[in-house]
Amino acid sequence: MHMNTIAFVGAGSMAEAIINGLVNGGVCLPEYIKVTNRSSMERLDFLNQAYGVSVTKNKQETVGGASIIILAMKPKDVKAGIESIKDYVDSSQVIISVLAGISSETIRKLFGKELSIVRAMPNTSAALQRSATALACNSAVTADQLKQAAGLFEAIGTVTHVLEHQLDAVTGLSGSGPAYIYYIAEALEKAAEETGLEKETAKALIAQTLLGAAEMLLTSEKEPAVLRKEVTSPGGTTEAGIEKLEEYKVSEAIAACVKKAKERSHELGEIFAKNALKEHT
Numbered sequence: 718m719h720m721n722t723i724a725f726v727g728a729g730s731m732a733e734a735i736i737n738g739l740v741n742g743g744v745c746l747p748e749y750i751k752v753t754n755r756s757s758m759e760r761l762d763f764l765n766q767a768y769g770v771s772v773t774k775n776k777q778e779t780v781g782g783a784s785i786i787i788l789a790m791k792p793k794d795v796k797a798g799i800e801s802i803k804d805y806v807d808s809s810q811v812i813i814s815v816l817a818g819i820s821s822e823t824i825r826k827l828f829g830k831e832l833s834i835v836r837a838m839p840n841t842s843a844a845l846q847r848s849a850t851a852l853a854c855n856s857a858v859t860a861d862q863l864k865q866a867a868g869l870f871e872a873i874g875t876v877t878h879v880l881e882h883q884l885d886a887v888t889g890l891s892g893s894g895p896a897y898i899y900y901i902a903e904a905l906e907k908a909a910e911e912t913g914l915e916k917e918t919a920k921a922l923i924a925q926t927l928l929g930a931a932e933m934l935l936t937s938e939k940e941p942a943v944l945r946k947e948v949t950s951p952g953g954t955t956e957a958g959i960e961k962l963e964e965y966k967v968s969e970a971i972a973a974c975v976k977k978a979k980e981r982s983h984e985l986g987e988i989f990a991k992n993a994l995k996e997h998t
């Protein structure tokens with residue numbers, strides 16, 4: 718019988734965002750979270766100090782007996798990461814991978830056995846329990862296991878179920894999405910300073926504007942285009958500003974950005990699967 722612990726293999730920014738959300742959201746006691754990585758002990762010690770989670774370089778100690786194992790290394794490290802834990806993993810455990818691009822089939826082959834594999838694409842807003850997470854799973858996952866995995870991510874934001882092949886599109890949209898919004902925030906901040914506002918004043922106005930607009934999108938039944946129209950007085954300031962966005966083809970740039978990120982997710986899956994599975998086929 719496995720204890721109800723969650724093991725993180727990989728201790729970077731995504732792992733920390735999830736741990737932060739789980740611990741500080743009061744969802745999971747830190748003693749039920751175990752974390753390991755490949756790099757220095759310093760990073761693990763930091764997570765132990767900051768969140769009270771158990772940390773160890775010992776892979777068996779981390780994953781053995783955990784009910785959920787979260788793979789949180791970079792796609793390029795998936796082969797070595799799975800190699801280091803596969804002997805301590807069995808079919809009663811649920812594997813959750815947050816890796817961009819890497820398919821459940823590649824993960825299964827690397828473990829070399831049938832396992833319940835859930836793929837999740839959260840984002841770093843997990844740290845504030847505000848992740849938009851999409852989930853897909855392989856056929857070994859039972860309804861109860863999927864519910865368990867969904868429960869974990871519901872604790873740190875919203876959960877949407879998608880087909881596995883749609884995860885590349887999700888990654889290009891909401892996995893990478895916070896970075897696009899920060900990019901816009903950076904640009905707005907620079908523009909605000911150039912138009913005469915102090916940095917701190919601009920920052921506060923921008924963050925609250927983004928938050929308010931996001932809440933409107935979440936709560937209003939109106940389409941974004943309608944909400945936009947409501948801000949845009951004929952012959953007014955918004956219209957003048959948006960004319961510039963059109964002139965610079967910002968909408969096309971955003972479409973190209975999301976498409977390229979989706980393609981890169983697919984490519985990562987292909988490249989790393991090809992390299993990782995060389996000796997497994």
Ligand SMILES: NC(=O)c1ccc[n+]([C@@H]2O[C@H](COP(=O)([O-])OP(=O)(O)OC[C@H]3O[C@@H](n4cnc5c(N)ncnc54)[C@H](O)[C@@H]3O)[C@@H](O)[C@H]2O)c1
Pocket residue numbers: 726727728729730731732753754755756760789790791792794797798799801815816817838839840841892893
């Ligand atoms: N950062 C994001 O916004 C985000 C969002 C969604 C999904 N992801 C996915 O999460 C994963 C991690 O991304 P990140 O930004 O946290 O990366 P990161 O570089 O910050 O962290 C990676 C961690 O994996 C560890 N690691 C590397 N090889 C390992 C091995 N063999 N065994 C154990 N641990 C090993 C490293 O020591 C490090 O702690 C990626 O696959 C990425 O696609 C990231």
